[in-house]
Amino acid sequence: xxxxxxxxxxESVAEASELLGRFGDTAKVxxxxxxxxLAMKEGLVQYERLINGKKIGLNxxxxxxxxxxxxxxxxxxxxxxxxxxxxxxxxxxxLEQNVANVRxxxxxxxxxxxxxxxxxxxxxxxxxxxxxxxxxxKGASKREILxxxxxxxxxxTSLAADEVLTEIRVPTPGANRKCAYLKxxxxxxxxxxxxxxxxxxxxVSDVRIAVGCAGPAPKRVAEAETLLNGKSKDEVSRNLxxxxxxxxxxxxxxxxxxxAQDYKEHIVGVLLKRAFQAAVS
Amino acid sequence: MAIxxxxxxxxxxxxxxxxxxxxxxxxDVEPHELLLDMxxxxxxxxxxxxxxxxxxxxxxxxxxxxxxVSACTTLAFEVRGRSVMTIEGLxxxxxxxxxxxSFIEHGGFQCGYCTPGMILASKALLDENPNPSEAELKHxxxxxxxxxxxxxxxxxxxxxxxxxMRAK
Amino acid sequence: xxxxxxxxxxxxxxKVWKFIWDVDRFIACVPGCKEAKTLEEGKRYAATMTEKVGxxxxxxxxxxxxxxxxxxxxxxxxxxGADNKIGSRMKIDLDVNLRDQxxxxxxxxxxxxxxxxxxxxxxxxIIKRKADQVLDEFAQAVKQKLEGEx
Numbered sequence: 001x002x003x004x005x006x007x008x009x010x011e012s013v014a015e016a017s018e019l020l021g022r023f024g025d026t027a028k029v030x031x032x033x034x035x036x037x038l039a040m041k042e043g044l045v046q047y048e049r050l051i052n053g054k055k056i057g058l059n060x061x062x063x064x065x066x067x068x069x070x071x072x073x074x075x076x077x078x079x080x081x082x083x084x085x086x087x088x089x090x091x092x093x094x095l096e097q098n099v100a101n102v103r104x105x106x107x108x109x110x111x112x113x114x115x116x117x118x119x120x121x122x123x124x125x126x127x128x129x130x131x132x133x134x135x136x137x138k139g140a141s142k143r144e145i146l147x148x149x150x151x152x153x154x155x156x157t158s159l160a161a162d163e164v165l166t167e168i169r170v171p172t173p174g175a176n177r178k179c180a181y182l183k184x185x186x187x188x189x190x191x192x193x194x195x196x197x198x199x200x201x202x203x204v205s206d207v208r209i210a211v212g213c214a215g216p217a218p219k220r221v222a223e224a225e226t227l228l229n230g231k232s233k234d235e236v237s238r239n240l241x242x243x244x245x246x247x248x249x250x251x252x253x254x255x256x257x258x259x260a261q262d263y264k265e266h267i268v269g270v271l272l273k274r275a276f277q278a279a280v281s
Numbered sequence: 282m283a284i285x286x287x288x289x290x291x292x293x294x295x296x297x298x299x300x301x302x303x304x305x306x307x308x309d310v311e312p313h314e315l316l317l318d319m320x321x322x323x324x325x326x327x328x329x330x331x332x333x334x335x336x337x338x339x340x341x342x343x344x345x346x347x348x349x350v351s352a353c354t355t356l357a358f359e360v361r362g363r364s365v366m367t368i369e370g371l372x373x374x375x376x377x378x379x380x381x382x383s384f385i386e387h388g389g390f391q392c393g394y395c396t397p398g399m400i401l402a403s404k405a406l407l408d409e410n411p412n413p414s415e416a417e418l419k420h421x422x423x424x425x426x427x428x429x430x431x432x433x434x435x436x437x438x439x440x441x442x443x444x445x446m447r448a449k
Numbered sequence: 450x451x452x453x454x455x456x457x458x459x460x461x462x463x464k465v466w467k468f469i470w471d472v473d474r475f476i477a478c479v480p481g482c483k484e485a486k487t488l489e490e491g492k493r494y495a496a497t498m499t500e501k502v503g504x505x506x507x508x509x510x511x512x513x514x515x516x517x518x519x520x521x522x523x524x525x526x527x528x529x530g531a532d533n534k535i536g537s538r539m540k541i542d543l544d545v546n547l548r549d550q551x552x553x554x555x556x557x558x559x560x561x562x563x564x565x566x567x568x569x570x571x572x573x574x575i576i577k578r579k580a581d582q583v584l585d586e587f588a589q590a591v592k593q594k595l596e597g598e599x
């Protein structure tokens with residue numbers, strides 16, 4: 001049983017933002033509920049009001065010149081079946097196909113996933129490597145937050161209390177842009193996730209590396225990127241072990257039921273190597 | 282048929298009109314009611330089970346608009362305007378669905394606790410993909426857990442049913 | 450979970466010792482701790498510990514018992530509390546040591562922290578990190594307060 005709450009069903013972002021501002025932390029945005037309802041069932045959080053985000057119409061996927069726009073209320077199922085995403089961002093489609101299980105994918109939304117900021121989650125890590133931005137909307141005004149700056153800590157994002165995540169924007173990767181996301185886990189949630197994006201034009205350039213799931217929040221690893229930038233494929237392969245070690249430390253891996261710290265760090269290195277190979281093959 | 286309950290004047294109720302196993306159902310729910318509780322306790326359909334309660338095991342699987350959901354973690358009002366199928370609605374006037382026949386014929390269950398969820402999930406799979414490879418089947422059914430069978434006979438049951446259903 | 454912290458405070462040992470027993474000022478150094486009360490001078494104290502991880506908040510009314518005391522050198526204490534709203538209990542075993550370093554003091558402590566109940570569902574790892582942060586902040590706050598007044 002859940003504790004009683006009132007359901008609000010705003011039909012615009014402005015309305016939702018106003019409700020959030022008015023009711024503060026006694027209210028919460030509710031999308032698919034796949035994380036929120038679990039926390040509520042456990043009694044870890046309580047809300048007097050849930051603000052249903054599904055009547056605002058934020059579940060479209062579109063392309064605007066060179067930018068893919070993903071509605072925050074798109075379910076994982078909608079994303080895995082998006083023709084547009086399959087054409088332009090197959091790495092994200094593959095990620096969405098493998099989120100949790102078929103029932104969670106049916107109800108869960110990408111926005112809910114990002115905003116709940118559970119450490120053991122997939123999309124944030126890849127979106128970081130893709131240079132995505134999150135649109136934080138109050139109705140009257142909005143701002144874009146770079147994915148690198150979206151995740152503050154476990155269960156904490158940089159969204160203000162009255163901001164609604166409405167859209168995720170991803171610059172469409174060009175023809176020479178390669179990316180891959182690999183994850184490892186043996187429990188229901190992933191233990192380690194590594195994403196890499198790079199341009200391949202003779203040499204490897206514009207490398208972006210992100211690690212997630214192992215620590216409290218996904219992290220860009222600029223230090224590892226420097227080791228690979230401007231190098232030939234062979235040189236990169238030789239540097240991958242060291243890049244992996246740097247990424248492992250940057251992941252802030254925590255020992256928990258998903259694995260010991262050193263085990264997770266080791267897996268980060270393995271996945272980075274394999275992600276690079278998957279991206280360039 | 283509307284199912285009414287007495288409530289305090291201040292309580293928020295949401296009228297939910299939906300199709301349940303092919304028939305129109307009208308019921309008032311409170312926002313916090315869970316779909317699994319509504320189906321089991323108020324509508325008396327106990328085929329769906331509360332097992333892990335955290336959307337991991339699939340024993341509470343129901344089909345909403347033909348797609349599998351975890352009824353344990355779905356708010357009841359979310360089915361308004363939709364069609365819901367429980368295991369009780371699968372047989373056609375007493376005639377078992379090919380999946381049900383197949384599970385019996387191929388020994389796809391032992392204790393039976395996971396079975397309603399297994400059968401509904403596999404129905405959703407076959408509706409979407411009438412000829413799945415074993416890898417596709419396993420991917421789709423990944424979220425339905427069985428403690429008894431070791432899965433081999435579940436896979437055989439589903440594949441056999443799929444073959445039969447394609448032949449029709 | 451075990452934590453070990455050490456901080457050098459540029460103030461003589463007597464001052465640090467005195468500060469520890471000044472309950473209000475000492476408790477003020479613990480992040481999220483408020484409403485400190487002396488129940489029995491030198492022996493039992495009460496306070497409310499609050500912590501927040503994302504949307505998850507806890508509030509533990511806590512009792513602190515001083516178990517051992519060696520003037521100017523050593524304190525052994527135990528703090529325990531329960532958050533009935535969330536259904537979690539907390540117990541901290543604290544071993545505090547003071548020693549001289551020239552004219553300054555090395556304050557070191559070992560904390561054994563046990564969290565039981567629903568909070569543990571959040572993940573041992575997250576709690577461990579949070580506890581580590583809190584203890585770090587606490588050690589720094591004690592140092593700042595004492596050095597600030599010097």
